[in-house]
Amino acid sequence: MRVLLYSVLIAGLVVLHTTLLPHLSVWDIKPDVGLVAVCFVGLLAGELEGLLVGLFLGWAMSLFSAGDLAASMTVKGGAGFLAGLAGRQMAQVTPILLVSGLLVASIGGGLVTMWAAKLSEQQNIWWVLQTIIVPQACLDAVIGGIGYWLLWSRFHLDRLATEQEL
Amino acid sequence: MRMANFRSSYGARRLALGVFLLVLLGFFLLPHQLQTMFQGLGGPVGWVLSWPVRMVASIEDGIGEVWYRYLALQGVEDENRRLKKEIEQLQGQNSQLREAASATERLTALLEFKAQALPTMVAAQVIGRNTDNWYRTIILNKGTSDGIRPDMGVVTSAGVVGRIVKATLATSVVLLVSDPNNAIAGLIQRTRDEGIVEGTTEGLARLKYIPLLSNVRSGDHVVTSGLVGGFPRGLAIGTITKIDKEEGALFQSAEVRPEVDVTRVEEVLVIQSSYGANEESQGEGLPSVKTKP
Numbered sequence: 422m423r424v425l426l427y428s429v430l431i432a433g434l435v436v437l438h439t440t441l442l443p444h445l446s447v448w449d450i451k452p453d454v455g456l457v458a459v460c461f462v463g464l465l466a467g468e469l470e471g472l473l474v475g476l477f478l479g480w481a482m483s484l485f486s487a488g489d490l491a492a493s494m495t496v497k498g499g500a501g502f503l504a505g506l507a508g509r510q511m512a513q514v515t516p517i518l519l520v521s522g523l524l525v526a527s528i529g530g531g532l533v534t535m536w537a538a539k540l541s542e543q544q545n546i547w548w549v550l551q552t553i554i555v556p557q558a559c560l561d562a563v564i565g566g567i568g569y570w571l572l573w574s575r576f577h578l579d580r581l582a583t584e585q586e587l
Numbered sequence: 588m589r590m591a592n593f594r595s596s597y598g599a600r601r602l603a604l605g606v607f608l609l610v611l612l613g614f615f616l617l618p619h620q621l622q623t624m625f626q627g628l629g630g631p632v633g634w635v636l637s638w639p640v641r642m643v644a645s646i647e648d649g650i651g652e653v654w655y656r657y658l659a660l661q662g663v664e665d666e667n668r669r670l671k672k673e674i675e676q677l678q679g680q681n682s683q684l685r686e687a688a689s690a691t692e693r694l695t696a697l698l699e700f701k702a703q704a705l706p707t708m709v710a711a712q713v714i715g716r717n718t719d720n721w722y723r724t725i726i727l728n729k730g731t732s733d734g735i736r737p738d739m740g741v742v743t744s745a746g747v748v749g750r751i752v753k754a755t756l757a758t759s760v761v762l763l764v765s766d767p768n769n770a771i772a773g774l775i776q777r778t779r780d781e782g783i784v785e786g787t788t789e790g791l792a793r794l795k796y797i798p799l800l801s802n803v804r805s806g807d808h809v810v811t812s813g814l815v816g817g818f819p820r821g822l823a824i825g826t827i828t829k830i831d832k833e834e835g836a837l838f839q840s841a842e843v844r845p846e847v848d849v850t851r852v853e854e855v856l857v858i859q860s861s862y863g864a865n866e867e868s869q870g871e872g873l874p875s876v877k878t879k880p
Contacts, residue, residue, distance in 0.1 A: 432635075432636055432639055433639075435636050435639075435640065435718075436636075436639045436640050436643050438718040438719075439640050439714070439715030439716070439718050439726055440640060440643045440644050440647055440714070440715050440716075441643070441647075442718075443715075443716040443717060449720075450720055451717075451719070451720055453719070467599060467600070467603075468599065468600050468603035468604070469599040469600070469602055469603040469606075471603075472603045472606060472607055473603075473606070476606075476610065480625055480629065480632075481629075481632060481636060482718055482719075483629075484626075484629045484632065484633045484636070484753065484755050484758075485633070485636075485640070485715065485718050485726055485758065485760060486717070486718040486719050486721075486722065486724065486753075486760060487721075487722040487724045487752045487753065487760050487762050487766075487768075488718075488719055488721055488722060490622050490625055490626065491614040491618060491621070491622060494610065494614075494625075495610065495611060495614060498607060498610060499607065502603055502604075502607050505600075505603065506600075509600070534721060538721055540721075540767070540768065541767040541768050541785070543767045543785075543787060543788050544767055544788060548788065552788075553720045553721065557720055
């Protein structure tokens with residue numbers, strides 16, 4: 422059941438990134454919804470699932486992008502794994518913690534991608550930081566905040582978790 | 588808020604760490620082999636994933652069509668009048684060009700040049716756009732099963748769009764001419780000076796390595812030189828808008844406005860073989876275009 426759920430999630434995220442997000446970009450910058458989703462999977466389901474979903478999502482998304490496959494898989498997989506580790510250390514997730522965690526994860530992922538991408542001489546590190554990495558990280562954090570609000574207040578995840586424990 | 592607590596066990600954590608380290612190690616030690624393997628395995632996965640992408644793209648097209656047909660009709664009359672005027676001008680130009688073409692044909696026959704084969708092309712539809720912020724790309728609904736391979740050139744009737752960089756069974760990714768990581772061998776049509784056309788971070792293009800003695804000027808047209816694979820000679824790339832001549836530099840460069848508005852392109856042609864590579868299309872008057880339902 423979970424495999425099916427994750428497959429649908431990966432397919433949905435690929436469709437979202439290829440067809441819908443280009444229309445919803447802010448100043449030509451799109452959020453990495455895949456990274457946010459992988460972090461949520463890691464937080465909620467643990468390191469292993471976060472890692473595996475991240476690896477598969479990174480792979481699937483790289484098939485539709487000009488980007489480096491290794492960087493895409495490593496960044497998404499690593500984000501899922503680290504989110505799982507972070508989730509294990511926390512008893513509570515506050516919105517500020519989640520948003521700042523996503524900001525850091527997105528900036529880290531952006532730096533790894535930049536290192537792996539071998540960009541042209543026009544795209545120096547400051548230009549990339551100013552125009553891609555930081556704006557995208559801010560958008561990712563906002564999307565994460567919205568996701569948090571939806572998952573925890575609308576779908577009552579706390580109650581669901583307590584019921585599972587019982 | 589309390590953390591949801593249905594996470595994996597200690598064993599799963601160790602397994603995850605092991606898998607992650609293995610993947611990292613794999614990509615460090617065998618980067619090329621692993622990339623090739625995953626790209627190969629990605630063929631069928633890309634085919635499966637292409638169906639929801641195509642479905643959403645067609646819904647999106649439908650919505651766009653309704654919008655442009657019924658809701659965004661402001662200024663259509665003015666545009667229609669302008670286009671009619673443009674057609675008249677183009678008809679005049681067309682007859683002149685026909686004359687020039689027939690003259691060229693006669694001269695070619697006189698000089699006993701061997702007739703060049705025109706390129707074979709595959710028509711494809713754009714089903715998606717850049718999935719990330721790093722590259723300017725479009726996604727096509729044709730892949731390796733239609734004979735598309737990396738490094739093939741992509742054009743429209745207006746000119747060069749970009750180059751294929753990745754292909755799965757049913758889709759392919761095109762790196763646009765306006766991307767800074769793309770480079771195409773170009774030629775200034777008037778002066779015959781050659782250079783390299785690169786995309787810029789502003790979404791335009793730049794012709795580099797123009798000889799210092801070249802008398803290039805704004806308004807000159809840049810076409811493909813055909814020296815590097817992917818594009819035959821003479822396809823429109825763009826128009827020069829600004830010349831940059833730095834003191835002490837060995838070359839000059841020029842800003843080029845691409846002929847094709849790559850942000851709005853919907854249908855393209857993928858060049859499968861350049862001049863002379865296809866015997867079937869020899870002697871035909873137009874490029875052969877293979878379409879697939």
